[in-house]
Amino acid sequence: MTEICEEDMFGMLSASKYDAGSRAPMVIPVSTPDFRGGLSDGWSAALEALVHAVPPYGRTIPGRAAVLVGPCLTAVDLDEVADLVRAFGLDPVLLPDLSGSLDGHLDHGWSPLTTGGTTATALGELAGCEAVVTVGAAAAAAGATLAAKAGAVLFAHDHLSGLAATDRLVTDLTRYSGVAAPAPVRRWRRRLADGLMDSHFVLGGARVALALEPDQLVAVGSLLTDVGAEIVTAVSPTDAPVLARAPWEEVVVGDFVDLSERAAAAGAELVIASSHGRDVAAGLGAAHLTMGFPVYDRMGVQLRATAGYRGSLQLLVDAANCLLEHRESHHAGRRPRSRVTSVESLEESPC
Numbered sequence: 001m002t003e004i005c006e007e008d009m010f011g012m013l014s015a016s017k018y019d020a021g022s023r024a025p026m027v028i029p030v031s032t033p034d035f036r037g038g039l040s041d042g043w044s045a046a047l048e049a050l051v052h053a054v055p056p057y058g059r060t061i062p063g064r065a066a067v068l069v070g071p072c073l074t075a076v077d078l079d080e081v082a083d084l085v086r087a088f089g090l091d092p093v094l095l096p097d098l099s100g101s102l103d104g105h106l107d108h109g110w111s112p113l114t115t116g117g118t119t120a121t122a123l124g125e126l127a128g129c130e131a132v133v134t135v136g137a138a139a140a141a142a143g144a145t146l147a148a149k150a151g152a153v154l155f156a157h158d159h160l161s162g163l164a165a166t167d168r169l170v171t172d173l174t175r176y177s178g179v180a181a182p183a184p185v186r187r188w189r190r191r192l193a194d195g196l197m198d199s200h201f202v203l204g205g206a207r208v209a210l211a212l213e214p215d216q217l218v219a220v221g222s223l224l225t226d227v228g229a230e231i232v233t234a235v236s237p238t239d240a241p242v243l244a245r246a247p248w249e250e251v252v253v254g255d256f257v258d259l260s261e262r263a264a265a266a267g268a269e270l271v272i273a274s275s276h277g278r279d280v281a282a283g284l285g286a287a288h289l290t291m292g293f294p295v296y297d298r299m300g301v302q303l304r305a306t307a308g309y310r311g312s313l314q315l316l317v318d319a320a321n322c323l324l325e326h327r328e329s330h331h332a333g334r335r336p337r338s339r340v341t342s343v344e345s346l347e348e349s350p351c
Contacts, residue, residue, distance in 0.1 A: 009029055010029050013027055013029045026053060026120065026123070028049050028050055028053045029049065030045050030046045030048075030049035031045065032045055032046065037238055038213070038237045038238040039071055039213055039237070039293060040070070040071055040138045040213050040214055040215065040238060040240060041238060043070065043071040043138050044070075044138040044139070044141060044142070047068060047095070047096070047138070047139055047141075047142040048141055048142045048145060050095065050096075050123075050142070051068075051095075051126075051142045051145045051146045051149070052145065054123065054124070054126045054127050054146070054149070055124060055127065056127055056149070057124075057125055057126075057127040057128035057150070058128075059128055060128055060129075060130050060150075060151075060152075061091075061125060061128040061129065061130065062130065063089065063090050063091045063130070064090075064091050064093065064125070064128060064129045064130055064131075065085055065090040065091060065092050065093070065129060065130070065131040065132070065133060066092075066093050066095060066126055066129040066131070066132045066133070066143075066146055066150075066152070067081060067082065067085060067092045067093065067094045067095070067132075067133045067134075067135065068094075068095050068132065068133070068134045068135070068139040068142050068143045068146065069081070069094060069095070069096070069134075069135045069136055069139055070135065070136020070137065070138035070139045070215045071136070071138060071213060071215070071293075072136060072138075072159075072212075072213055072215045072216035072219070072292070072306075073135065073136065073306070073307055074301065074302050074303070074304060074305060074306065075098060075099045075100075075102050075103035075104075075302045075303065076099075076103070076302070076303050076304065076305045076311070077160075077305050077306060077307040077308070077311055078094055078097060078098060078099035079099050080305055080307055080308040080310055080311055081094075081133075081135055081160065081307060081308065082094060082099070084169070084170070084173070084185065084308055085133065085173065087173075087179075087181075087182050087184070087185055088173040088174065088176075088177040088179045088181075089177050089179050090131065090173070090177060092133075093118060093122045093125075093126065093129070094118060095118050095123070095126065096117065096118060097116065097117050097118045098116070098117070099116065100115060100116025100117065101114045101115055101116035101117055102302055103116075103302055103303065104300075104302055104303070126146065126150070127146070127149050127150045128150065129146070129150050129152050130150075130152050130153070131152050131153050131154075131155065131176060132146050132147040132150070132152050132153070132154045132155070133155045133157070133169070133172075134154070134155070134156045134157060135157055135159070135160055135307065136157075136158070136159060136215040137158045137159075137214065137215050137218075137240060137241065137242035138214070138215055138240075140156050143156055144156070153176065155169065155172040155173075155176075157169055158215065158218060158219070158242050158245060159215055159216075159218060159219030159222070159307070160219075160307040160308050160311070160312075161219035161220060161222060161223040161306055161307060161311070161312050161315065162219075162222055162223040162226050162312050163189070163192055163193060163196065163226070163309075163312070164226075165219075165222070165312075166189075166192075166307075166308050166309050166312065167189075170185065170189075185309070188308070188309035188310045188313070189309045191309070191310075191313055192309045192310075192312055192313045192316075195312075195313040195316050195317065196226060196227055196316065198320075199227050199316045199317070199319070199320045200227045200228055202320040202323055202324055203224060203227045203228065203229045203316070203319060203320055203323065204227060204228030204229065205228060205229070205230065206224075206229045206230065206269060206270055206323060207229075207230050207232045207266060207267055207268050207269050207270070208221075208224055208229050208230065208231055208232065208233075208268060208269075208270045208271075208272065209231075209232060209233035209234075209235075209259060209262070209263035209266070209268035209270070209271045209272070209273075209286070210231060210233065210234045210235065210271075210272050210273070211234075211235040211236075211256065211259045211271070211272075211273035211274070211277055211280075211292075212236070212272065212273065212274075212291065212292045213236070213237065213292060213293070214236050214238065214239075214240035214242050214243050215240075215242060216291070216292060216306075217234055217236050217243070217246070217251065218242050218243065218245060218246045219306065219307075220272060220291065220306070220315065221234060221246055221247070221248060222246070222247055223312055223315060223316065224319065225247050225248060227316065229270075231246075231248040232262075232263070232266035232267070232268050233252075233259060233262040233263045233266050233268055234246065234248065234250065234251045234252065235251075235252050235253075235254050235255070235256075235258050235259045235262070236251055236252070236253055236254075237253070237254075237255070238253060239253050256273075256276055256277065256280055259271075259273065259277065259280055260280045260283060260284070263280065263284055263286070264283075264284055268284060268286050269286050269287065269323070269326070270286060270287045270288075270289065270319070270322065270323050270326075271284065271286050271287065271288045271289070272288075272289045272291050272319070273288070273290075273291065273292060274290065274291065274292040274293055274294055274295055275290055275294055275295050275296045275297045275298070276294070277290075278290070278297065285330075286326070287322050287323050287325070287326030287327075288322070289318060289319055289322045291306075304318065
């Protein structure tokens with residue numbers, strides 16, 4: 001509304017520059033109007049505004065790694081990424097860090113404010129990092145800006161779903177730190193490799209329809225393509241450069257009407273979308289794996305991982321089980337009448 005009324009919010013806040021060491025709140029203006037773009041666009045703009053507001057630090061903090069993330073990682077995903085960076089001897093600072101605020105936990109006392117998150121101290125020291133890792137294409141521009149400001153090395157990743165995607169990050173961290181992948185990291189990689197082979201028997205050839213934010217669309221679709229699933233429909237709410245790197249033919253910028261029409265025409269048997277996609281899946285007679293934003297008809301989605309070796313394996317298992325359950329229930333619905341029913345009918349017969 002302020003932009004529609006032509007109020008100069010950026011001009012009003014220009015005098016509120018944050019100085020290093022200041023105890024005043026950091027006020028960061030960002031333009032995210034509802035009539036332009038979507039969730040990923042607003043997230044990207046907010047992240048860039050945060051990085052631009054970070055003051056110069058003047059020195060490099062040994063081992064400090066800034067990890068900038070997109071909007072599609074869950075609270076557990078953030079823990080997974082931080083633990084992976086930490087496994088190579090680096091000290092990760094996540095931006096933003098929603099792992100302690102959107103994870104669903106009980107604090108010692110009630111607070112009217114959001115708890116957890118990146119501390120003001122860590123934010124003020126962000127330009128002192130020696131490495132920048134971005135997870136999600138929505139964080140790429142902010143990551144490049146921060147790396148240039150800090151004179152840090154940049155490792156940019158569109159997503160961390162799948163064996164190859166996670167291997168790329170592990171390779172980056174190994175080469176940079178000089179530390180070999182620790183045993184727990186290697187163990188989860190072997191588990192994912194085994195899970196890829198097992199889930200192939202369920203997901204291979206499955207006709208999948210996706211409706212997700214750009215980063216998540218490419219992440220989930222890439223992982224399912226790895227096990228032989230066929231992405232027959234992919235709908236994104238907004239356009240983004242990362243969509244051009246999807247390993248299938250077409251992504252449509254549209255809504256759930258487009259999803260319904262295209263998924264029906266393609267004979268999709270699994271729909272992966274937010275809670276709004278449930279009606280579409282029901283109309284198609286397809287399975288529905290709830291993912292994305294918003295999710296209001298399932299519990300614990302913030303604790304369901306999709307990134308890294310462990311998260312990729314969980315996503316594969318969730319998708320395979322969802323499809324198995326749907327196929328079994330559909331088959332049961334066509335099953336002939338049971339022997340019990342037949343006996344009852346014979347007892348009612350005059351013979």
